[in-house]
Amino acid sequence: MRVSTAIAVDPATRDQLVMTHVDLVKAMASRLRRRLPSQVEISELVSVGVLGLIDAATRYQPTLGVPFDAFARRRIQGAMLDALRGLDWVPRSVRKMQRQSEEITARLRQTLGREPETEEIAAAMGMSIEDYTHLLDEIRTIEVAVARPAQSDGEPTSLIDLVIDSGSGQQVQLERAELRQHLSRALRQLPERERQVLSLSYVQDLTLSEIGKVFGVSESRVSQIRTQAILRLRSLLRPALAPKETH
Numbered sequence: 001m002r003v004s005t006a007i008a009v010d011p012a013t014r015d016q017l018v019m020t021h022v023d024l025v026k027a028m029a030s031r032l033r034r035r036l037p038s039q040v041e042i043s044e045l046v047s048v049g050v051l052g053l054i055d056a057a058t059r060y061q062p063t064l065g066v067p068f069d070a071f072a073r074r075r076i077q078g079a080m081l082d083a084l085r086g087l088d089w090v091p092r093s094v095r096k097m098q099r100q101s102e103e104i105t106a107r108l109r110q111t112l113g114r115e116p117e118t119e120e121i122a123a124a125m126g127m128s129i130e131d132y133t134h135l136l137d138e139i140r141t142i143e144v145a146v147a148r149p150a151q152s153d154g155e156p157t158s159l160i161d162l163v164i165d166s167g168s169g170q171q172v173q174l175e176r177a178e179l180r181q182h183l184s185r186a187l188r189q190l191p192e193r194e195r196q197v198l199s200l201s202y203v204q205d206l207t208l209s210e211i212g213k214v215f216g217v218s219e220s221r222v223s224q225i226r227t228q229a230i231l232r233l234r235s236l237l238r239p240a241l242a243p244k245e246t247h
Contacts (some may be wrong), residue, residue: 017057017068018050025049028076034207045080052079060169068184094138098231100125101135105235118228136224139231179240186236194229199227 029045055073104124108116116124122132187195193215200206200214208219208226215222 014057014060017072018054021053021057022050022071023071024072025076028073029080032077032080039242040084044083047084048079049076052076055079071128079137087187094135097135098139101139101231102235102238105232106238109235115189115232134149135226136227136231137220140223140227180239182237183233187232190232194225194232197222197225198229 025046026049027044028135033040033042052075053072056068056075059075060068060071062068081123101121103114105121106176108120108124112120119129122129129133172219187198190198197211197215200211201208206214208222211222212219217225
């Protein structure tokens with residue numbers, strides 16, 4: 001086995017890296033905060049982001065040729081997202097309704113032979129369209145807790161994290177590449193507008209406001225469309241994500 005001879009930065013250089021990149025933490029926290037519920041304080045994101053920055057500076061190895069900015073971003077964002085998951089602000093009742101929506105969507109898809117309309121899903125759940133869209137707004141808190149940014153190559157791998165509900169104890173036994181294949185097929189089955197909203201949000205990294213201007217609708221409506229699209233994806237991927245039986 002080959003052992004790396006790369007040497008990490010000395011303490012003085014580490015401290016300098018931290019001091020000169022604090023603004024990066026603040027910028028990343030500000031951008032992430034725009035996607036989160038109001039109860040999440042930006043100061044909390046900055047605090048945990050700084051811890052991620054310190055970890056990055058401690059682990060950084062200049063001899064590997066990776067710019068520190070790129071190296072640090074991953075750890076800063078990882079620290080913020082881990083903290084968000086730990087908050088667990090989603091009520092059990094909302095998670096229950098989320099799973100019910102996924103199950104009903106799958107059942108309607110099989111019965112109708114097509115993707116069900118939002119109104120059809122609401123009716124099958126015994127809800128008015130107004131109540132169902134309100135539920136989508138509540139479910140959005142689950143979405144933002146696990147969302148990851150698009151990768152540099154433009155591939156929406158963040159959606160893989162969105163459709164895997166780690167909070168439910170779901171066991172996924174698929175390789176990442178296989179998950180991407182399932183996700184790609186599921187995306188092609190989505191209604192066009194929902195697919196476009198996901199692309200603008202998680203590939204091109206537009207905000208809800210910016211996407212709203214593209215379609216001429218409100219931020220709230222964009223949020224509902226995006227959440228509905230994610231629920232469809234979870235429903236479409238349910239068979240692939242189910243635990244494998246062992247004999």
